[in-house]
Amino acid sequence: MDSGLTRILDYIDGNMANAESDAFSQEILHNKELNKQYRYHLNVNTALTKLPTSKAPDAMMDNIMQSLTKPSFLTAKYSSFAGIKFIIAGAFVVTAILLLIGYLFSSDVAVAYNTSQLTQYMDRIIPNWEMPTSSLMPYAPYVCFSLAIPLFAVLDNYMRSFSFINTK
Amino acid sequence: MNTEDQLLTDIQSGNTQAFSQLVEKYQDQMYSVCLSILKTKDEAQEATQDTFIKIYKSLGKYNRQSKFSSWAYRIAYRTSLDYIRKRKATIDIDNVDHTILSSVQSSDRQLEQVELSNKLLAAIGYLPSEEAGLVRMFHLEEMSIQELMDITGLSKSNTKVKLFRARKKLAEIIKTNFSEMESYLEMQ
Numbered sequence: 001m002d003s004g005l006t007r008i009l010d011y012i013d014g015n016m017a018n019a020e021s022d023a024f025s026q027e028i029l030h031n032k033e034l035n036k037q038y039r040y041h042l043n044v045n046t047a048l049t050k051l052p053t054s055k056a057p058d059a060m061m062d063n064i065m066q067s068l069t070k071p072s073f074l075t076a077k078y079s080s081f082a083g084i085k086f087i088i089a090g091a092f093v094v095t096a097i098l099l100l101i102g103y104l105f106s107s108d109v110a111v112a113y114n115t116s117q118l119t120q121y122m123d124r125i126i127p128n129w130e131m132p133t134s135s136l137m138p139y140a141p142y143v144c145f146s147l148a149i150p151l152f153a154v155l156d157n158y159m160r161s162f163s164f165i166n167t168k
Numbered sequence: 169m170n171t172e173d174q175l176l177t178d179i180q181s182g183n184t185q186a187f188s189q190l191v192e193k194y195q196d197q198m199y200s201v202c203l204s205i206l207k208t209k210d211e212a213q214e215a216t217q218d219t220f221i222k223i224y225k226s227l228g229k230y231n232r233q234s235k236f237s238s239w240a241y242r243i244a245y246r247t248s249l250d251y252i253r254k255r256k257a258t259i260d261i262d263n264v265d266h267t268i269l270s271s272v273q274s275s276d277r278q279l280e281q282v283e284l285s286n287k288l289l290a291a292i293g294y295l296p297s298e299e300a301g302l303v304r305m306f307h308l309e310e311m312s313i314q315e316l317m318d319i320t321g322l323s324k325s326n327t328k329v330k331l332f333r334a335r336k337k338l339a340e341i342i343k344t345n346f347s348e349m350e351s352y353l354e355m356q
Contacts (some may be wrong), residue, residue, distance in 0.1 A: 005336055043353040044339060048307035049284055056199035057213050066192055068184060166342045 004034075007039050093147065172236055180227055191220050194237070197308060198244045204304040205248040205297045215251050219244040236316070237309060242319040245301055254299055287349045294341045299334035306331060 009018050009026050028035050178186035198219050201213035222243050230239050292300050305311055305319065317327045343350050 005339075006332065009332065040350075040353055041339065044335075044342065045307070047284055047353065048290055048303065049310060050281075051288060051304075051307065052287075052306065052323060053196035053200040054203050056216060057209070058196040059201070059211060060217060061188065061191055062193055064186065064217050065188055067217065067221055068187070165265055 004037070005041070008034075009045075011038070012045050064075055088139050092145075096142065096147065099142075175234065176227065176230070176236065179224070181210055188222055190223075194240055195220070198240060200302055200308060201241060201244050201304055205245070205250055205301040207293055207297070207300075209329045211251055212233045212248075213319070214216070215248045221321065222247065235315070238311075238315050238318055241309075242321075245305070245319050245341065248301065249298065272292065284349065287346050289340075291338060291341045291346055294345065295334055295337055298335070299330065301310055301332050302327075303334045303338060 005014075007024060011021060016024060087154050175186050175190055195216065199212060199216045202210065202215040202219070202332065206212045206215060207281060223240055226243075230236070230316070292303060295303065302316065302320070306316060309315075311319075313324060313327055313331070316322075316331065317324055320330075323329065342353070
């Protein structure tokens, strides 16, 4: 570093020890060139300290408050990680739906007619509708699991807007 | 509990009105730092808005033992640097409109002082982003090196060297590009 300027700035900032500061004061008095440099940097420093702040745009406050009151899943800028999370969740859902459709239309599905109230109701709406109830049961947990993922992702994202509460 | 502590407690209990008071109090300071670093008004506005949203969301992580303004400056400083990293096309420092920073408005100050402030802000605009932010924060709040270290996350020696270089460069910029201001400062 430039030792002359370092000393001037240290003197201005008050970072010198008393003895060093006193010696520098004397040096400034007797060295015309050093005095000129010191005064220049002192004035730059003073002017910088007096610099007013730049006025923030009027719309800023409204924009900030609006961002905070909107549900976060509408306003959040998803990071790449969050994006991947949603793609994976979406893939699960699509796979689950495809599996379900494929299974329902499969000729291998054994039709187990059930006389539950739902079946009777569906029969009235769609004649000849068949409900392969018992054969679908093994797939139910997987389907529920796949559907729960995007639900948790949305919930998680929504709750992040209140993350400051009790996180200390 | 002082007023600011009360305000922060109110915000943490979900009072958005209290948060708007906090924004009102600090928006000009945060915007000034973001503007010094980013050098464009639109980006500075976005970065400042992001800063306040981050402050709101992570207020629970703020340690009340430290100075709130330093914590807020740290978020503003890092958010601005993130904006620079994310820029698709780097702004050529020579093409930046340096007068964009010089938007000081004052009705009761003397014209001479306003002109000096505008030229000084324009001179800061010539500094590289990180250095401009350091100089602005150092003088805006008359921060100590320790506070700057907390904000930037740099070591003591690194902070001192960067600040020294920035101040030296600024003096050179004034001499090279603002000779009228140099004469004025020498005469004071």
